[in-house]
Amino acid sequence: MKLKVLLHSVCVLIHFTITSLTAQVADKEVNSDSIKEILEESSRSFLTQTNEGKEKGIYFLELAEKLIKKVNDPLLEIHINRKKIDFFLGTRDTLRVEEYLAKNLKIIKLIDNKRQLGLYYEGLGVHKSMQEKKEEGYQAYLIAEQLLRKYGKTKDVIDINYNLCSRYMMVKRWNEAIEHALKSLNAIKKTGVKKDRRKNLNLFLAESYINLKEFEKAERYFDTIEKEKSAYSGDLNFEGRLYSNKGLYYEKTGDYKKAALFYSQSFNNLLKYYSQRTREVSTTLALSNQLNLKEEENKRIKLENDLKAEQLRNRGHIILLSVIIILGLILMSIIQYRVSLYKTKINKLLQKNYEELVEANQKVDEALEAKSEFLDSVTHELLTPLNTIKGTTFLLQKEELTSHQVNQMKLINLSSDYLLNLIADVIHLNDLEKGKLELKNEKFDLRVLLNNLVDSSALMKDNNNQIHKKIDSNIPDDLKGDVLRVSQIFLNILDNALKFTRDGDIYVEALLVSKIDNIAEIEFSIRDTGIGMSEKQISKAFEAFHQGSVKINRKYGGTGLGLSIVKKILKLQGSDVVLKSKPGKGTLVLFTMKFDIPEQVIEKNTFSGNGYDESPEGINVLLVEDNKVNQLITEKIISNYGFYCDSANDGKEAVDMVKKNKYSMILMDIMMPKMDGFEATKYIKQFDKGIPIVALTAISEKLNREKFNEVGIYTVLNKPVDPELLYETIMVCCDK
Structure with a gap:
C-alpha cells in the first residue's frame, strides 16, 4: 500500500512540474516561431551561469527538441541539434556530440544545403580538436572555410577564421594566423555581431607580430586592446595571456625586468583562472x-x-x-x-x-x-x-x-x-589521492630531527612565541622510518600552531608509548595557546583548501592543505590524527607513529668531504632547453659559476652538437619539439655511454622514474632549479 501511495505522489509531482513549465507553449499553436522563443529562453537561462539557470536552460533545450518533431522545419531542427552539440562539447560528452553531428549530416544531405554543410564541418573541426585529433580538426576547418566563404553569410566566416587563426597560432605559422585574424575582424566590423571575439583576435595579431619582430604593429594592437579594456576586465584567462604576451614583447625587445614583471602578473592571473575553471568543470560534469x-x-x-x-x-x-x-x-x-x-x-x-x-x-x-x-x-x-x-x-x-x-x-x-x-x-x-606515494625506511635520530625542525620553524615564523620542548629520554637514539614524511607531518602541524598564535606558548612533546619486538610506538603532541577552533571548524579542518573562514584566510594567509596532507600520510601508515580545540583556548593536535628499531652495528665513516671546494677548470656544460627565456637564464647562472656553457634548442640539435664537440656533462630538458629529452638521451648514450646526463624538467620524477632509468639519465633536477643545487650537481657529475 505504501508503494502505491509513493508512486502516485511521484507521478503527481512530475505532472505538476511539466505542466507549469510548458504552460506558455500549450497556450499557443506549436510552430517554428514558438520553438524559436523556447530556444531564446534556453540561451538566456544558460547565460545566468547559475545551477538553477543551467538546469532551466537544459529543460527548454530538451523541450525544443521534442516540439520540433511536430513541425516540418529542417533548418530549425539543424539549429536545435547544433545547440545540443554546443552543450555536450561543454560537458565533453564525446558520444552525444557524435550522435547529434550524425543527425545534422543526415538532414543536410536530404536538403542539399551547402551553407549548413559548411557549418557542420566547422562543428566537426571543433569536436576533433577537443579530442586532440589536431590534424583531423584542421582538415575539417579547411573544408568549412571553403564552403562558408562561397555559400555562407558574412557572419558565418567570423568563427571559422577565428578557429583557423587559433590553429595557426598553435603551430607558429604567424603569417597565416594574421591573415585569418584580419578576415574575422573585418567580418565582425561589417556585421556588428560576435564583438567579444575582437579582444582575442587583437591579442593573436599582437603575438604574431612580436614573433615576426614587427614590434610597431604589435604595439598598435596592444593599444587597441587597452582602449577596449572594459570588454575583458575581470577575465582572468585573457588578462593572464595578455600579460604573458607583454612579457614576451619586453623579452624580445631586451627589457628583461619588465618581462619578469609581466610574466609574474600572467602567472598569478592564470593560477586564479585555472582554480575557477576546475570548479566550473566539476559543476558542468555534475549537471x-x-x-x-x-x-x-x-x-x-x-x-x-x-x-x-x-x-x-x-x-x-x-x-x-x-x-x-x-x-x-x-x-x-x-x-x-x-x-x-x-x-x-x-x-x-x-x-x-x-x-x-x-x-x-x-x-x-x-x-x-x-x-x-x-x-x-x-x-x-x-x-x-x-x-x-x-x-x-x-x-x-x-x-x-x-x-x-x-x-x-x-x-x-x-x-x-x-x-x-x-x-x-x-x-x-x-x-x-592517486595512491602513488611511496614510503621509505631509513635510519635517523628522532631527537636531533625534532630539535632541528623546531629551531628552523621558530626562526621563520617570528610571532614572539615561546616554544617548550619535551622529548622522552626513553626514545631510542636510532629509529628507522620515512624521515621526509615525519618532517612533513610535524612541520605542517607546528607551522599552524606558530601561525595562529601571537605572543603565546607552544608545547611540543614526544612520548614513548610502547617498545615491543623492535618496534617503537611514539605519541606526538603539539599544543598552542592561539585563536582556537569551533566545532564546525574542527569538522572541516582536514578538508583541502579550508581554513575555517574567509576572514581567517585573509588575516593569516596559507592554502589550507597542511592538515589534509597530514591526515592522508598518517592514514597511509595506518595511523590517524586527533584534533581538540575551543575558540580562544588554543588547539591540541595528537598523533602516533610506529618506527622500527635498527640493530646496533659499528659503521665505518667513509665520508671524505665533497671534494669540490673550488671549481675545476675546463668544465664545459651542454644545456638543452627549447624555452629561450629559460635557456638564457640557466646559461647565465652556469656562466656565473665559472663554467663554459653551450645551448641546444631541442634534442636533435643536442645529438648533433655532442657528435661534434666534447662536453663534461649535459643538462637535458624533457618536453621539447622535434626530439624530446628521453629520445635524445637514448641516441647520445649509443655513441657516448660515459657522459653524465642530468634531466632539468618540470615533469614528475615519480611518474616517469622507469623512463629516466631506462634511457640512462644520471639524476633529475626539478624546475625551478635551485642555483646552489645546480652547482653541486655539476661538480658531482664532473668529478665522477
Missing part, C-alpha cells in the same frame, strides 16, 4: 550526469506507468471473471500468468537500472581521473614560467641594485617561493 539520470528516470517512470495501467486492466478482468464462477479457475490461472509476466518485466527493469547506475559511477570515476590529470597538467605548465621568474631574480641579484630594487627582488622571491610551495602541496596532495 551533465544529472541530465542523463533525469532522462533515464523519465523512461523508468513511463514504463512503471505502463505497467500500472496493465495491472489496472488485470484487476478489471479479475472482478469480471469472479462473477462467472464456472470460469473462475481458468481466469485465476490467466491472472497468475499475467502477474508472472509483470514481475519478470519489473526484474528486467531493476536489472537495467542497476546497470545504468554502474555506468553512472564509472563516469564519475572518469571525471575524478580527468580532474587529477588536469591538476597534473596545470601544475606542470605553471612550473615553467615560475622557473623563469626564479632564474631572472637570481641573475638580477648578482647585479648592482639600489636598496629599493633589492627590496623588490626580495618581494618577488617571497612570492615565487610561496607559489612554488603551493604547487608542491597540490602535486603532493594529488599523488596522495
